[in-house]
Amino acid sequence: MGFQPIVPFSGLAGWAFLQRTQNAQQKAFESGAEIQRDTAYFAENIGKISTAGELVEDYRLLKVALGAFGLENDLPNKAFVLKVLEGGTLDPESFANRMVDKRYFALADAFGFDLGTPRTKLSDIASGLLENYRTRQFEVAVGETDNNMRLALSLDRELTAIVSRDNSADGRWFSVMGNEPLRKVFETALGLPASVGALDIDRQLTVFRDRASAVLGNGEVDQFSNPDARERLNQLFLMRAQIAEGGLGISSGSIALRLLQES
Structure with a gap:
């Protein structure tokens, strides 16, 4: 059996640990x-x-x-x-x-x-x-321990690819909604239920754009050309995911306060 990546905490604590140890863990995994x-x-x-x-x-x-x-x-x-x-x-x-x-x-x-x-x-x-294969297989392995961490690892790459393409504002949102891992991140970070996917695609676009504007202060995907905006989205995703799982490790009150500060 090969090396299994270690993620000892959920949420932001787990993300901080993974960022500190990713290079060493990925090297061990790839061997x-x-x-x-x-x-x-x-x-x-x-x-x-x-x-x-x-x-x-x-x-x-x-x-x-x-x-x-x-x-x-x-x-x-x-x-x-x-x-x-x-x-x-x-x-x-x-x-x-x-x-x-x-x-x-x-x-x-x-x-x-x-x-x-x-x-x-x-x-x-x-x-x-x-x-690409080595990187993504490491993410898959991380996901076997904590799938939210797998999504967080892929966020920067997937979102950067979308905003870097010569595309319309609506087209970028359609690309986000059509990318299953990214869609999960946005739904969680923006507090949207998965059932929004049952709506007409144009209605979904309106929901995502309006919710992003309300939560992030900007309803367009091109804001994520800024690394700080991508990191903020990632933090919102991880904190809201942790709330959904019961807070694991920190109180729901402190998470809610952090969310208000980030919003």
Whole structure:
């Protein structure tokens, strides 16, 4: 059994501990046999892949490919993944382009099976993907102890990717709402019930924007181009998540006071 990341506390105390120890813990995790086997196999064999079908049929390669984008839950969904990869990103009407969750666009773009020569034939394709895979697998392992910490670890990366894209204000919100991990963070931080997802998509947009304006003083996603705004959102998420779990370690009164101060 490989190294299991340690998160001894929930909420902000756990986040502070994880930030202090992340580099050492991640290094220990990445030295584990399973990660070593996965990454070595991918590095040795991805260059042999010429089509999306070949990638999808190789379980070990597909495991790393999907894991590099936080899409490991789609591993059994071969037909779906094949459609994403084969459609590519060049055609504005491709499957990946039409999906709200842009992690699928990133997956299709990384492999470029709609190009004359797929990116699997580039000598450097493995390096970036494997770095992403190691990072995300560490987050998965953290999530086995505390899923809120997994979401907190991914927040900065996922939100930065959205605000850095050339997109409309509404488009950024749709991207947030379509990204399952980010959506959970926003719902929790803004005090929204998961049932808001049953509303019409345009109504959801209004709810998220209005609630962000009320809680954060700004209803637009582009505010999170500022690292301080991302950290504030993360703190709100962790504190509200801790309230939902009973406060674990600090009183509900002190958490509520901190929330008022942060708002």
